[in-house]
Amino acid sequence: MPESILAASHRFFNQLVQPWGNMLRCRRVPWPARIPPDITAFSHPRLLNMKTLLDEQQLERGVSELAQRINDHYGSRPLTVVAVMTGSLILLADLIRRLNMPIRVGVVQASSYRGGTRSGELLVNAAMLINIRDREVLLIDDIFDTGRTLERLLEDMRQMGAQDVKSAVLLQKNRQHDVQVRPDFVAFEIPDEFVVGYGLDYEDMYRNLPYLGVLEQADLDRHHALHGPAIDR
Ligand SMILES: O=P(O)(O)OC[C@H]1O[C@H](OP(=O)(O)OP(=O)(O)O)[C@H](O)[C@@H]1O
Numbered sequence: 001m002p003e004s005i006l007a008a009s010h011r012f013f014n015q016l017v018q019p020w021g022n023m024l025r026c027r028r029v030p031w032p033a034r035i036p037p038d039i040t041a042f043s044h045p046r047l048l049n050m051k052t053l054l055d056e057q058q059l060e061r062g063v064s065e066l067a068q069r070i071n072d073h074y075g076s077r078p079l080t081v082v083a084v085m086t087g088s089l090i091l092l093a094d095l096i097r098r099l100n101m102p103i104r105v106g107v108v109q110a111s112s113y114r115g116g117t118r119s120g121e122l123l124v125n126a127a128m129l130i131n132i133r134d135r136e137v138l139l140i141d142d143i144f145d146t147g148r149t150l151e152r153l154l155e156d157m158r159q160m161g162a163q164d165v166k167s168a169v170l171l172q173k174n175r176q177h178d179v180q181v182r183p184d185f186v187a188f189e190i191p192d193e194f195v196v197g198y199g200l201d202y203e204d205m206y207r208n209l210p211y212l213g214v215l216e217q218a219d220l221d222r223h224h225a226l227h228g229p230a231i232d233r
């Protein structure tokens with residue numbers, strides 16, 4: 001039976017190409033075993049076909065305009081930026097590179113959406129926060145949803161002796177909030193849908209999406225088909 005093209009290319013690679021690769025100190029990797037046997041086994045966010053709410057260019061423009069307003073407000077006064085981890089990590093990196101005043105950066109961790117798409121008990125860990133006493137503080141977070149996280153952290157910062165505390169968020173959901181307080185600087189108002197990407201997660205994934213996507217039921221089903229049942233923490 002004639003040799004198939006695939007078998008011939010295998011033989012060609014294994015007998016002729018790979019030995020040269022080894023001589024050049026390349027790591028010996030069986031070929032084509034590295035080619036994924038089933039692409040559906042991979043869950044790279046770009047393969048997930050999520051609905052895009054804000055693309056990369058829109059996000060970049062929104063963050064630039066946000067930075068401009070913050071620069072206009074503080075001028076050259078020194079500022080202590082406190083980022084709410086983990087969701088604000090991408091915003092933190094993109095925003096502070098556009099701020100012109102002298103900046104100190106601290107982080108605090110707050111978590112209430114462990115696992116699902118609904119808010120639960122709010123846990124705060126400020127153990128690693130830098131000293132903010134008598135400082136002008138700008139608290140930054142990715143999203144203002146119920147508002148409970150921001151309300152709690154603004155109060156915590158004041159209790160820690162900050163001279164002034166303001167807040168900036170990338171996203172504010174268009175919904176009834178649970179609190180009276182509102183962020184001082186907002187880049188985008190968005191519909192009341194569960195969003196992921198640009199730092200925001202579902203079950204600790206999708207933070208690396210460069211755009212903001214809406215996690216619809218079909219996406220949740222696909223997520224759980226790929227990664228197992230919902231995490232209950
Ligand atoms: O306005 P709220 O309803 O309080 O929601 C906003 C908070 O929810 C998310 O944090 P999450 O608890 O998911 O933790 P994470 O930042 O580690 O993802 C987000 O990063 C905000 O901090």
Ligand SMILES: Nc1nc2[nH]cnc2c(=O)[nH]1
Nearest residue numbers: 145193194195196200201
């Ligand atoms: N990932 C994510 N986290 C949130 N925390 C509060 N609202 C949201 C949301 O819409 N998406």
